[in-house]
Amino acid sequence: MSTNNYEPRIVVFACNWCSYAAIDLAGTSRKLYPPNVRVIRVMCSGRVDPQFVLEAFKNGADGVIVAGCRPPSDCHYINGNIKALRRFTLFKRLLEELGIEKERFRLEWISAAEADKWVRVVNEMLEELRRLGPLKAEAVSV
Amino acid sequence: MIQEPRVGVFICHCGHNIAAKVDVKQVADYAKTLPNVIVSHHYVFMCSTVGQELIREEIKKHNLNRVVVAACSPSMHEPTFRTAIESAGLNKYLLEMANIREHCSWAHSDKEAATEKAKDLVRMAVAKASLLEPLEEEEFPVSPTVLVLGGGVAGMRAAIDLAEWGFNVYLVEKNPTLGGRAALTGWLTNNRRGADVVNNLINKIVDNKNIHVFTNAELVEFSGFPGNFKAKIKVNPRFVNEKCILCGECEIECPIEVSNEYQYGLSRRKAIFFPFKAAYPPIYVIDQRVCIKCGECVKACQYGAINLAEQSLTLDLNVGAIVIATGYDPYHPPKGEYAYGLHNNIITLFQLERLLDEDGPTQGKLIIGGAVPKRIAFILCVGSRNTTPSSKNYCSRMCCTSTLINAIKIKEKYPDIDVYVLYQDINTYGNDETLYEQAGEKLVKFIKFEKPPTVDISPEGIVIDVYETTIQEEISIPVDALVLSVGMVPRRDQNELIATTRASCGEDGFIREVHLKLNPVEAPTHGIFLAGAVTGPKNIIESIRAGSAAASKVATLLSEGKVRTEPFTANVNEERCSGCRICVGLCPYKAISLREINDRMVAYVERALCMGCGTCSAACPSGAMQQYGFKDIQIMAQVVAATGGGIK
Numbered sequence: 001m002s003t004n005n006y007e008p009r010i011v012v013f014a015c016n017w018c019s020y021a022a023i024d025l026a027g028t029s030r031k032l033y034p035p036n037v038r039v040i041r042v043m044c045s046g047r048v049d050p051q052f053v054l055e056a057f058k059n060g061a062d063g064v065i066v067a068g069c070r071p072p073s074d075c076h077y078i079n080g081n082i083k084a085l086r087r088f089t090l091f092k093r094l095l096e097e098l099g100i101e102k103e104r105f106r107l108e109w110i111s112a113a114e115a116d117k118w119v120r121v122v123n124e125m126l127e128e129l130r131r132l133g134p135l136k137a138e139a140v141s142v
Numbered sequence: 143m144i145q146e147p148r149v150g151v152f153i154c155h156c157g158h159n160i161a162a163k164v165d166v167k168q169v170a171d172y173a174k175t176l177p178n179v180i181v182s183h184h185y186v187f188m189c190s191t192v193g194q195e196l197i198r199e200e201i202k203k204h205n206l207n208r209v210v211v212a213a214c215s216p217s218m219h220e221p222t223f224r225t226a227i228e229s230a231g232l233n234k235y236l237l238e239m240a241n242i243r244e245h246c247s248w249a250h251s252d253k254e255a256a257t258e259k260a261k262d263l264v265r266m267a268v269a270k271a272s273l274l275e276p277l278e279e280e281e282f283p284v285s286p287t288v289l290v291l292g293g294g295v296a297g298m299r300a301a302i303d304l305a306e307w308g309f310n311v312y313l314v315e316k317n318p319t320l321g322g323r324a325a326l327t328g329w330l331t332n333n334r335r336g337a338d339v340v341n342n343l344i345n346k347i348v349d350n351k352n353i354h355v356f357t358n359a360e361l362v363e364f365s366g367f368p369g370n371f372k373a374k375i376k377v378n379p380r381f382v383n384e385k386c387i388l389c390g391e392c393e394i395e396c397p398i399e400v401s402n403e404y405q406y407g408l409s410r411r412k413a414i415f416f417p418f419k420a421a422y423p424p425i426y427v428i429d430q431r432v433c434i435k436c437g438e439c440v441k442a443c444q445y446g447a448i449n450l451a452e453q454s455l456t457l458d459l460n461v462g463a464i465v466i467a468t469g470y471d472p473y474h475p476p477k478g479e480y481a482y483g484l485h486n487n488i489i490t491l492f493q494l495e496r497l498l499d500e501d502g503p504t505q506g507k508l509i510i511g512g513a514v515p516k517r518i519a520f521i522l523c524v525g526s527r528n529t530t531p532s533s534k535n536y537c538s539r540m541c542c543t544s545t546l547i548n549a550i551k552i553k554e555k556y557p558d559i560d561v562y563v564l565y566q567d568i569n570t571y572g573n574d575e576t577l578y579e580q581a582g583e584k585l586v587k588f589i590k591f592e593k594p595p596t597v598d599i600s601p602e603g604i605v606i607d608v609y610e611t612t613i614q615e616e617i618s619i620p621v622d623a624l625v626l627s628v629g630m631v632p633r634r635d636q637n638e639l640i641a642t643t644r645a646s647c648g649e650d651g652f653i654r655e656v657h658l659k660l661n662p663v664e665a666p667t668h669g670i671f672l673a674g675a676v677t678g679p680k681n682i683i684e685s686i687r688a689g690s691a692a693a694s695k696v697a698t699l700l701s702e703g704k705v706r707t708e709p710f711t712a713n714v715n716e717e718r719c720s721g722c723r724i725c726v727g728l729c730p731y732k733a734i735s736l737r738e739i740n741d742r743m744v745a746y747v748e749r750a751l752c753m754g755c756g757t758c759s760a761a762c763p764s765g766a767m768q769q770y771g772f773k774d775i776q777i778m779a780q781v782v783a784a785t786g787g788g789i790k
Contacts, residue, residue: 011785043754046760056784
């Protein structure tokens with residue numbers, strides 16, 4: 001794949017209650033954004049095992065977003081978002097050790113009303129990924 | 143044992159909603175090439191009777207054991223398709239949806255790219271579907287008791303309807319009286335007042351033994367699941383008991399005086415007070431935020447009705463459902479918006495309604511700044527429709543009608559007053575349209591603007607400058623009083639409610655319903671229902687209607703006597719579990735404990751307590767803890783498929 005027509009692929013884990021609903025709302029409100037994202041629905045951002053994220057990078061994702069309800073208290077399951085926050089704060093540091101630029105991973109809080117934020121996050125990340133180029137294969141061969 | 147997957151893929155056009163941006167035939171052809179896919183179809187409306195019948199027929203014809211529907215968001219039609227495959231003999235959890243409408247056709251403009259994405263979404267769904275297992279729902283008995291939060295018209299109507307059906311209702315109101323904002327709304331159409339409507343509802347509540355009213359009370363904790371919620375209610379002390387006969391002696395002696403919120407600040411009240419004439423319960427109350435406990439009221443009370451040592455009490459309720467009917471706040475203009483706060487004769491519509499009400503601070507006389515104004519103007523859309531920087535973008539629905547009712551009332555009482563209504567558009571919808579004609583007949587002067595008017599305070603008084611778009615001229619109107627027809631905004635304390643109940647708010651800041659048209663009185667969390675202006679601007683009639691609608695939805699849930707819960711709970715593979723206890727501490731519901739199996743301590747999930755967040759599964763180091771419907775292998779399969787699965 002040449003860098004000229006490089007289309008980054010972003011895998012998204014979205015919680016059912018806030019972020020998945022915000023992505024629905026973006027569609028319902030016809031807020032257009034680039035089609036480079038593939039969304040996987042989970043019940044809570046606290047369900048996202050860091051291994052899922054590594055697996056995505058290993059299989060060719062250029063970026064990964066984990067999206068959940070706004071802290072501290074929007075979480076449908078009391079504090080699953082806080083658990084995600086704790087896990088992925090650590091995980092980000094590990095990513096860099098693996099040679100994966102930290103910009104390739106984002107943990108985002110997107111409430112059910114924030115369709116605009118979703119569109120902004122996708123655009124920002126795409127811009128970042130285009131700047132970075134494709135993920136180097138050796139980074140994820142571990 | 144899981145059968146060899148035989149997947150059927152059904153792709154919906156949703157009329158043009160999907161088909162205009164996604165080449166559905168191409169997606170259907172592509173689906174046929176995917177592993178485990180036996181058959182693939184596309185059809186104009188998969189959710190229609192014909193579409194569902196197609197799915198059922200294909201399941202039987204090809205002996206399908208997994209179904210993928212690529213259509214709208216699962217929040218829309220997942221239940222529809224689950225029922226459809228169930229009626230064809232499949233377990234309803236053997237369905238996976240690919241969201242190719244909200245997440246694809248509606249969000250992307252390029253048909254080729256959208257089609258490619260739709261193929262990916264179908265591939266992801268097929269990958270997960272191939273690994274789905276049949277799941278069983280659990281059945282629980284329901285508590286035939288309902289908690290209604292908010293004693294305004296919507297909450298009262300819901301409580302009455304539910305009580306008449308025989309449900310036990312706890313009606314919990316934060317303020318010391320039932321009635322809500324409608325009780326303070328002055329004149330409505332047909333020469334009735336908000337207080338009359340409220341009185342009527344209160345009388346029905348007083349007569350009904352199934353309704354337990356708690357005023358001065360609030361919800362402080364909420365947990366559980368539909369049919370079996372646990373609600374903790376804190377009842378704040380009123381300090382006055384039923385011996386009170388409303389003689390008012392206490393009020394005379396009370397030394398503390400504050401602004402009276404029940405007259406929107408137009409008059410003052412004491413720390414011990416009675417909110418308004420029709421207030422219920424008919425007992426005085428002490429405002430504990432301002433009371434200094436001097437004891438003067440106790441001395442004045444001949445009936446021994448006052449106890450300053452009264453403490454708050456807590457109630458633990460087991461309720462089957464909850465109706466949130468906590469209402470709205472009036473928009474409060476910032477100081478200087480249309481000169482609000484700069485001149486005593488600039489008031490809000492809510493204040494004007496109090497002035498024109500016989501039970502108001504002027505007994506219905508239009509006295510503003512000590513005199514009856516000769517010229518009065520209304521400015522519409524204050525706080526609504528983006529008229530000023532701090533305005534909301536929505537229309538508040540009730541202000542046009544309410545403005546015209548009050549403008550007509552002024553003209554009836556004081557024919558010589560000049561009344562001006564400055565407006566962008568007049569939205570007196572439905573039967574209220576006749577008010578516009580009546581106001582015209584009574585010579586209310588309508589002034590149309592596109593650019594919001596400016597208001598200046600001069601030594602002579604209030605001057606409004608506006609470009610009138612009908613006559614296309616700049617005009618200047620000096621008035622003695624100005625009424626800002628303010629709209630409705632979410633309650634200031636709404637965030638506390640969201641934190642307690644896990645309701646969520648929409649783009650406008652009001653509490654969000656599942657779907658404005660399809661499920662207008664249901665919150666996204668099953669078992670939580672919404673009524674009245676808590677979901678957005680509504681007039682009194684609409685709020686009462688919403689109260690009845692919510693009540694009927696609650697009845698539908700509870701009348702069966704049992705509920706089924708979604709089976710996406712956690713489950714332990716006891717052989718793999720090392721008993722490390724990581725999951726025990728993570729579970730927000732205390733659903734996991736350790737128990738001994740074959741001389742080893744292993745995790746045990748109490749299924750009735752598990753809400754299905756899956757955070758234990760994410761943290762389990764040995765993969766022993768798995769969430770049904772969201773197992774590691776199922777999500778991993780989606781991940782691999784999402785990234786191209788080696789065929790990128």
